[in-house]
Amino acid sequence: MATSASVSSSAAMRFTGAAAVVVGGLVAAVTGPLELSKGSWAAAYLVLVVGVAQVAMGSARQHWRKAGRAAPGWWQFGLWNLGNFAVIGGTLAGVTIVVILGSAALVAALVIAFLVTLRIDTAPRRVPLIAYRILLVILAVSIPVGMVLSAIRNV
Numbered sequence: 001m002a003t004s005a006s007v008s009s010s011a012a013m014r015f016t017g018a019a020a021v022v023v024g025g026l027v028a029a030v031t032g033p034l035e036l037s038k039g040s041w042a043a044a045y046l047v048l049v050v051g052v053a054q055v056a057m058g059s060a061r062q063h064w065r066k067a068g069r070a071a072p073g074w075w076q077f078g079l080w081n082l083g084n085f086a087v088i089g090g091t092l093a094g095v096t097i098v099v100i101l102g103s104a105a106l107v108a109a110l111v112i113a114f115l116v117t118l119r120i121d122t123a124p125r126r127v128p129l130i131a132y133r134i135l136l137v138i139l140a141v142s143i144p145v146g147m148v149l150s151a152i153r154n155v
Contacts, residue, residue, distance in 0.1 A: 013058025
């Protein structure tokens with residue numbers, strides 16, 4: 001008898017983020033010996049942005065799951081991963097407009113993540129909530145920095 005298993009957006013984020021950390025490690029292992037010029041950047045980006053940040057967002061969604069509906073979580077998941085795919089692909093191909101479009105998707109995902117935090121009762125979870133919001137702000141600030149670096153590099 002077949003059963004229908006439902007995967008939550010928070011579980012998908014945590015799984016995909018953990019997989020990105022492993023892939024980032026493999027990229028580092030391969031690109032170092034091959035001396036690929038953007039290998040260390042790609043590895044670090046996969047581990048920190050695609051991986052660790054996504055695990056944190058998925059964990060926050062799981063922790064505060066009563067604060068938000070499922071649909072925004074799937075939008076956040078899709079925009080985050082599509083945006084990261086575009087940023088990595090655009091950077092490796094040297095196409096700044098793709099990096100900019102990917103960055104816009106990342107900003108949209110961060111807006112969704114932040115809006116969910118506005119529905120959370122802050123009294124019992126103030127410190128973790130503030131730490132999570134700081135992470136979201138750090139990620140948001142790093143996006144225009146990355147866009148400028150991409151534009152400078154590809155001129």
